[in-house]
Structure formats: structure tokens, C-alpha cells
Amino acid sequence: MEEHYEPAKVERQAQDYWAAHDTFRALEDTTKEKFYCLSMFPYPSGRLHMGHVRNYTIGDVISRYQRMRGKNVMQPMGWDAFGLPAENAAIKNNVPPARWTYENIDTMRTQLMRLGFGYDWARELPTCRPEYYRWEQWFFTRLFRKGLVYKKKAIVNWDPVDQTVLANEQVIDGRGWRSGAAVERCEIPQWFLKITDYAEQLLRDLERLPDWPAQVLAMQRNWIGKSEGVEIGFPYNGGVLKVFTTRADTLMGATYVAVAPEHPLAARAAQDDERVAAFIEDCRQGGLAEAELAVQEKKGVPTKLTVQHPLTGERLPIWVANYVLMAYGEGAVMAVPAHDERDFEFAHQYGLPIKQVLEHVLRRVKPWKERSPGAGEDQYYEFDPATWKDWYASKSVDDVLVVNSGKYNGLSSAEAIDAIAADLAAKRLGEKRTQFRLRDWGVSRQRYWGCPIPIINCRTCGAVPVPDEQLPVVLPEDVTFKGVKSPLKTNPDFYRTECPSCGGPAERETDTFDTFVESSWYYARFCSPDNNRAMLDARVDYWLPVDQYIGGVEHAVLHLLYARFFHKLMRDEGLVKGDEPFTRLLTQGMVLNGGIKMSKSKGNIVDPEALIERFGADTVRLFMMFAAPPEQALEWSESGVEGAHRFLRRLWRQVYIHVDDNNQSIAGGQRLGEDQKRLSRKLHETIVKVSDDIGRRYTFNTAIAANMELLNELSRFGDRSPQGRAVMQEALEAIVLMLSPIVPHIAHRLWRALGHETAVVNCAWPRPDEGALARETTELVVQVNGKLRGHIQVPAGADRVQTEQTALSNDNVRRYIEGRRVRKLVVVPNRLVNIVVE
């Protein structure tokens, strides 16, 4: 073999071998256990970044490991090709989004190949191709017919200068990023998928995902946000205002109601009240992002309208308040300032009455007499959220008593909820129901570079889905952008059509789908990417569910929830079996440079390609897997990369010295000497550890560290006897096998150098040898009162008495127990003895 490690040459040879042998082509084979390993596909932004390299290295390591475990592995790759950046590039550089996208895909594909990932490229799938999105359109028309799709008005960010809808990302400090104009919220009709119909299932089935990270399950659970409560009607002149509350027990403490600025009652109040109209107009300022809305100052305005309390008939004022979200519940709340922090803050600010109806203690002070001159003595309460929360946390709803509430006095909170709900039901002004925080999924985007929504709008027939035989509705790719507006909106060739129902003139929908729609089902299409007669076919039954899914934790809620939703939709359409798409999930951490995320604006991007050029793909892969466990943020380090490269050179050198030592033969099978035995035991302990680290724990960093330790031992092992060389051969082979998923190219070459005709990619994972693992003695530590005082050796399998005696007779230990009474002896087998003395 060559004396020096030349990554470029070694990597080309390995990649040529895999290509020539179609190594990663995955075919259905019912005689073998399948393993579908999927990494979240990239948006083709231009060039691969370190986050991609990390994500795809993790996936490739798992895939190659499972292959060595005998699984029939499928690892596909595709492109999440629709999206906003292509349009921005088009507007900026006058290049059609399609061309920009396809060129990026070509660049990034080459980069992925250069990294040696074992993808089945025959399944490659760009979502911007009609072969892909026609099935998305077809599926949408199925959902339409099932009533799972509807149109309603929804709020968007409106740029009044560019006359266009902005993404949240394009709203910076309340202004449009290109025009700089103050953004307004306005309502336009949009298509929605009824994900709320599946809320219960999406919540319940989280229990079927034991191999998902607990924090992702928690985030999804909270996002879906199921709460049990009561819908209460407050009658007013001309109707009933509905609110939802989880705390119906506090109904008698309601002192006003508040509606969102977009609520119909707000509009009605504004008709003859300029102050209300001005407030509503004022609330339209700014973007729609919840993070923005949640931190803004709580503001409100009283209306001239009132509602009746459903039980007492008392008149309560209606306020319009910016802290009430139209998107949650009914867009209106009953306000109970004494027992709700936000309501309290608001009531405090505007001098609204506070009526205590639960027996908790309010601090009596005189906070706002000046602001609220008419307030009675009993209203001088200071809300002390800390006291209130602590007190509440210490009690259950069964313990807290209702006060100041007429016939409900003396009931517990829980009893009061039931009693009040029953009384409301009798009056037809309320009923118990479940409310979800989850909202229906708005899929309309007023953009060009997306999948056209397959709907035709007809004056007489309304919204008509495009019939199957007219699919796909092809997005014209040869377009020029005039300004920022979607070219579809101004292209009569695209939108002028006939109504499929009545044949009259009609117009196509010019909105496109949210790109989350494409990424919600691509994992299934990878099983049948070439089928031009159906969305999916029987092959999904072999490959699905995905055994291992890997991607950024930033997708913990939206993408992963939408994909789970789509799986259930496809299941109910008879397209897939099973309830969940991803059996096991790994959420990988970000790649940081200087403690912050790599980004263009920070100027701290490190280009993977330059590194591959300098050190080779194996070094980059090794560093990525060694620097941190996959779920943690990874700090970029130039010298760390050099360290990884040094390790590969040391490994190469060790193999070179071993195989170059021609004057000595290899002969195993005889009784091993002490050093040989020690090395052999270390080897097999390493196999046990690395198998667990890669196969179960996914802590690739510690797996690599264990191999480094073993190699360090090897370099200290100077035994060149035939027997010693046999142990060395076995150890080097095991290291090469164990590292091959991580650094497959160098492993490919070294495996050959160690005398094998076979390719390492097709080899089986090494097995530990029980005999080699056996130990004659165990080392334990001895503590006195929990402090480390000595180390002892006991024979393997020593009993408790013998272990205790050995511990008590240790010289250093005796210094600490001399003259003191031993109160307790704690023995943890194979670990420690703790002697507790007075």
C-alpha cells in the first residue's frame, strides 16, 4: 500500500467503486428486513452549508451501520424546491426561479456526491417538477371532495407600497423589507386544510412515538393545546356573543368582555363610534407574527355596546382589546380580572371593576384611586401574581372554594364548573366543549414559485376542483418578474380557462401552495418516485414507515406536525397503512461559529467544499461526528478539523506499518500473553461500547473517542511476534469496520490493504467475543463519608464480605476510619464501597 494518505485519490476510488457496483440502489426484497433512513431534504439555496453536511452525515452513518447489521437499507435524497428565495433571486438578478433552482440543485448534488453519501439517486425527487406536484394537486382535489378543504378570510401582512403580501420574514420592525413601508394586517380569502379535524388523533398518537425525543413530543402536545372548558353565550341586542373559557367557575367574577379588533362586534361598534374605528385601524399596524403581538402593550377601547351576563342578566361592557387573538377560540373572552393575570393588568390600566369569586387572598392596598375615582373600597386590590400563582399551584380545583357567587358559594372550583355549565345549558347559553389551540392550516400563498392550487373559480358554479384528466396544472417556468408581483396574477394564458362544470368562462386560482405541503408527503413518494399513474403504490407498504428520520430541531412542530397530518390523510384515502410516518426521530443541533449560527449576515460561514478540497470528505465527516453529540449545537473549529485529519493519518500509518512488516508472519489460535490478552480485551470492550454508541445511543462522538483510545493502545503495542501480529490484525480490522460508516472512503482502502477482496461497505458489523471480555479482578473505589479515599482490586465475583474487608484494610482508608465507629457500609457491585463513619 501507499505510505502516505492521499484523501482525494482514496475518495475517488471508493466513490467509483460504489457507482460501478450500484451499491446504494435499494430494491424491495421481502426476504430481508428493510430500513428506511431519511434525512430532511434541503431547500436548494445554492450551496451546501455545514448544517446540511452534519444532517446528512448523521443519516449516512446510521444507514451504513444498519446495512452492516444486515438490513435492506433505503436512503433517498430530493429537493424541497419551491419557495421564496428563488423568487427573491429572480427579482434581484432577473433570472427565472426555475432556472435558478435547477442550477442550484446541480451544484448541490455534486457536493453531496463528493461527500460520499450512500443515496439511491435513482429516487431523486425535485418537488418543483409536475411529475411530483401533480399528485399533490390530485390529492388536494380528493380532500376537497371529502370536505377537508375550505376557503375563508384570513389575515396577511400587506405592504401598501409594493401592493403585495409579505411573509413574516419579510416584515422587519413592522416594515416591508424592500419598500420600507409600514406593514398592515388585512384579510383576504384563502384555502385551509382542516387539520383541526385530526387534532385529537394527532395528540393521541404522540403516545405511539416512544422513539421521538421527549421535548419534541412536549412541543407538539402544547402546540395542539387541548383544553376542556365551557362555551358561554353572552346575549346582546341582536345576537349572542360566544366566548370559550376553561374557568367557568369564575363566571360570576366577569366584569367585562373583550373582543379582538377583527371581531364582527368590533366592526359593528365602530360604525357609530370614531374612537373604536380609530383603535381598530390602529391595531392593523404591524405584522401578524404572534411573537410580535404578544409583547406589545396591552391596549383597548370601550364600546357603547354591552352584553348581558348569562346568569345574572347584569350588563357588562364590551371592550375591543389587542390582547384578544381572533385566531384562538371565538376571538372574544370574558374577563375576570380578579383571577386572570392579563385581565387584571388590563382592568388595572383602565379602571375596570375587579370582583373576587375564588377564596384566594388578594393583597389589600390602594393602587389606583386617582385613575379610578369612582371605585369603591372593596375594589382596592393589588394583584400579586406571585402570591396568586403559588397559592393556586398548591391547591387542586377540588380544594379551591367559590365565594361571592350567590348559589354557587361553597362549591369547589371543579363543582362550580359543572354547576355553572349545567345552568348555562338549561338556558341554552353554554355547553361544555373541547378547544384546541391548533388552528386550521392555511395553505394559500400569493406567490409564483409554488405548486398551483388546482381550483377553478366560476361565476355560476363557484370553486370547482380541476378534474383528474386536466391535471397537472402546470406552473409556467419561463417567466419574467415585473416588480415583485407573482407573474401568475398577470398572465391570462395561465388563469383564463373554462369551468369544468358548466363550460362557461372561468379563472384559475393564481395562489400557490405553502411549501410545507410538498414536504408533508415526499417521504412516501420516495417509495414510488417513478409512478406516473398514481401518487403511491404497493411499494410504500414495504418501505413505510420511515425507520429513522433526521433533521433540525427547528422543525419540531410545523413540518413534523404537517407530515403526521398528511400521513393520516393518506391513510384515510387508502394510500398508506399505519398511523404514523416516522418511527424514530433524531433532531440535530445547529452548527455554530463563534457561538452563533452561521449566516451570511454575520459573515461567519465556512464553506464545506473548501474543506473537502483541503482535507477530504472523510475528515469533514469525522469532525462533524466527533465534535459534539448529534442533538447538541456544534461549535465550528478549524483546529478541530485538523485534529480529525491527524487521526486519519495516524490510522493510515498504523495500518501501513502493520501490513508493510513483511518479515513477520501472522499466527493466531495460541494462548495469549498478558499484554496480548489486555489488548484483546480492550478491543472487545471497544466493540461493545461502539456498537451501543452507534446502534442505540447515537452518540457518535463517544464511539469515535473509543476508537481513538483503542488506536492509542495499538500504537503502544510493540509485539511483532506472529501471535502479537494476529491480535494487531484483528484490532485494526475491527477499527476499520467500526469507523467505516463515518469515514467510508479511507475504510474502503484500508480494508483492502488489510488483505481483503471484499468491499468493507458490504461487510458485517464486528461482534464482541465473550471470552476475550472476561476479567480476573475488578477495580473499585472506596469512599469514606462520600469522599474518595482509595482504590482496591477484588477478584471478579468477590462477595460482599470480601469486598468490605478489602476496602476496610486499605491503608489510606484506614487513616480516615481509625477510632471512629462505622455506621453504615454501602457496596455498589463493580463500582464502589462507601464507608459511613461518625
Added chain:
RNA sequence: GCCCGGGUGGCGAAAUCGGUAGACGCAAGGGACUUAAAAUCCCUUGGCCGUAAGGCCGUGCCGGUUCGAGUCCGGCCCCGGGCACCA
């Protein structure tokens, strides 16, 4: 603001189920080889005290549980991710 994470040497980290804190690597310092440099190899390396044996302190902060806490519990501080039109 709400939901979810994280905080351990000079740095990245390890400690898997409550049981030896700092494996492995980087950086730094010392040495070997070399005309020299690179490369490579060897040694030292949490802080403080001690010639040494060894000792004391130490896992963001405060408190608790335990024979024993980086790990569990309560409270706080700081950093990161997500918040529905970035993907």
C-alpha cells in the same frame, strides 16, 4: 409574552439507571528527531496547598433530598430554538 432546550477546565466535550468529575480531541508549555522547518513521536496540563504521600475547593447562582448530586426536587440568572407566510 408563551412553549421547548442548554449552561461542566483556556476551548469542543465525557461521565449511559443517583456512585471515581474532566475520557477523547483541540490549544498551550516542555522534550526527542532534524543543518533548519514541516511532519511525527514522548511528557505535563481544572484551581489552590504540599519536596512527596496526600489534602482542600470545583459542574451558572441560591436552597433542599440522599451514605453519596453534574445527574433528582424548589426558586432564580444567562444563552439558544419555535411561535402558524423562512425552510
